[in-house]
Amino acid sequence: MDGHAWLAERFEEHRPHLRAVAYRMLGSHGEADDAVQEAWLRLSRTDPDELDNLAAWLTTVVARVSLNTLRGRRRRREEPLDVRVPDPVVSPAGTDDPEYAAVLADSVGLALLVVLDTLTPAERLAFVLHDMFAVPFDEIAPMIDRSPAAARQLASRARRRVRGQAPVPDGDLARQRRVVDAFLAAARDGDLDALVGVLHPGVVLRSDGGLARTRHTTVITGARDVAAQATAFGRFSPFARPAVISGSAGVVVVAGGRVLSVMAFTVSGGLVAEIDVIADPQRLARWDLTAFVD
Structure with missing residues (x-):
């Protein structure tokens, strides 16, 4: 298997994770797909021998692309300043359907996504990557040009806002x-x-x-x-x-x-x-x- 084919195969293995990261960052299916596609384009132009940790590299690329998209929204003011309803994950599956568990695993409550939309792009990235995907702050910090301590503070600030504004759905x-x-x-x-x-x-x-x-x-x-x-x-x-x-x-x-x-x-x-x-x-x-x- 040549290097390009190997990269393509490995990328497909990571695609669900990458899309989950992008969706939580952006709250938009279309923009999430665009971020993942951009990650593939960048990967296809990269020498496989330069990649020590492919998963971390791809997550960083998707996070940076998503961060730029969030910043672009604010500059262009394409989104209302008050609130938007994010894209939901919709399925007819029920609790007895084996597909339901997969749908639930890829879902984020709309109440949470609405609150995430009120965060600054840097706060959202720090919170999503650390609290939802357990990315260490020393890896998050370079993405937002901050120190690990500052990235930790951003995530903490976002966490307080989420806890204060997003109602927790009943588990049943x-x-x-x-x-x-x-x-x-x-x-x-x-x-x-x-x-x-x-x-x-x-x-x-x-x-x-x-x-x-x-x-x-x-x-x-x-x-x-x-x-x-x-x-x-x-x-x-x-x-x-x-x-x-x-x-x-x-x-x-x-x-x-x-x-x-x-x-x-x-x-x-x-x-x-x-x-x-x-x-x-x-x-x-x-x-x-x-x-x-x-």
Whole structure:
């Protein structure tokens, strides 16, 4: 086997890990794939004899590419300054499906990704690489032109923000599903009190309906206001199909053979703490949701 073929084979072995790193850094499937592809292009131009630790080298490349993408977002101001709904990992698999474990392993809750979007690029890189992938700070530091101590401080700052803002989902998926089903039933019936009963008092609803709107993402907070919004869309409840979305219970709304929206629920303490709705046709068209369409 020649050097190029060996590199290609080894790269494919590392691809799932590299994509996981890029996805957690960027919260975007497309940008994550671009970062991984860039890593391959750089690797293909590298002498294999110069690589002492291929896994570390590839992780560094993907992290640096992702960091540049995050910095570019801020310079171009392509993303809203308040909030965006990240790309979810969507699957129809259930807890008894052997594919579910694989989906869950590659998933990051949308509530966490939303908080990660509020971090600076350097904070996000330090937190993601260290806390999620156990990369030592002495390897992280050169990526952000900081000392290991400064990289540690960035990760610690990010960790405090994550713990203070991202609700921790209940671990029992079946319990989550019961709460989501109760929410959908109450929305279908227009039962405002029942809706309030399954919502956390500080619940947050984020809805991305598309770039045509004056704001990319609409944000509503508070149980009463979110419940009122839910009743307005209750007519779509019968078209909601169960899904596992970023490791948690959610639904994909399908009508007339077309996916209308993806709804991700963060259930914490037996109540819905966050709801993320993506109804932007352009975003939905980029994901493979054919499993939900008859």
